[in-house]
Amino acid sequence: MLYEKAPAKINLTLDVLHKRSDGFHEVEMVMTTVDLADRIWLRSTNDGKITIKTSDHFIPTDQRNLAYQAAKLLMHKYGVTDGVEITIEKSIPVAAGLAGGSSDAAATLRGLNRLWTLGLPMEELAELGAKIGSDIPFCVYGGTALATGRGEKIQKLAPPPNCWVILAKPAISVSTGSIYGNLKIEQCTHPNNKAMIEALESKDYVRMCHNLGNVLEPVTMALYPEVVVLKEQMQKFGADSVLMSGSGPTVFGLVENEARVPRIYNGLKGFCREVYAIRMMGE
């Protein structure tokens, strides 16, 4: 039995440059891992099958599960005849903009590389992961990175200055494809990725806060007013800077002063069921 941790990500920035001929959008985004993780156990079986077990009733256990797809891809490409039982203990909220499914798939790739002693470099795992989803290559490496292309080209960055991250997810599900589909690129206010990268390099917390930006945020907010309310509440309770992650609907707030965390957390808990106070990870 082998264990892998599958951490969630947040987008410190998300910019879209243009729509591509393959239907995807060319992005430029700074992503970082946070200390909220699913736990994945991999056990070898001799039935040649991929079996998914999870306590979460909202995620599929068949070929729709991204961890299943990751295992299948690796199995076929490298002619593995063993089976595997994948146990997923979810902590990351589902369909939240936190790359939960992508991180499970990435952890499965890393874990099976060990379990099946394939000896593949991370670059190969990231390339395989990109066939399943755009966020998976980042999740294979973790840490902090600039992601370009459709999200699959990864350049490592310095980790963010340490701080608290408050996550709040409204009780709605958002389709990533439809958010990208509703984006009007000519109307976007583009985040300044250069300034964000410099802020990370110089560990400048205030500058990082000033440069949070996500072009998908107004798109999701126009469709789901609960995201606007949540962002306003988080600002009101005293977070230093607040942004929606990915295509949403999770909103995150950065907080430097630990003493302020309980007030923000408890305030949000008053009207939002899924609230988390966690640390940046980013390494």
Ligand SMILES: C[C@](O)(CO)[C@H](O)COP(=O)(O)OP(=O)(O)OC[C@H]1O[C@@H](n2ccc(N)nc2=O)[C@H](O)[C@@H]1O
């Ligand atoms: C919003 C983000 O989570 C930010 O990190 C990602 O860009 C989305 O990554 P993901 O969930 O892994 O997305 P995928 O599963 O690859 O794609 C889902 C759908 O989102 C849209 N999509 C995704 C990525 C991208 N660069 N352009 C797109 O237009 C496409 O319609 C695609 O069919």
Ligand SMILES: Nc1ncnc2c1ncn2[C@@H]1O[C@H](COP(=O)(O)OP(=O)(O)OP(=O)(O)O)[C@@H](O)[C@H]1O
């Ligand atoms: N291992 C998994 N964990 C969670 N959801 C999964 C998993 N495998 C497949 N899914 C499906 O994927 C959908 C999106 O879930 P996920 O939690 O990955 O979204 P997300 O956090 O918005 O991802 P992203 O930020 O990459 O867009 C869900 O509707 C779920 O049914």
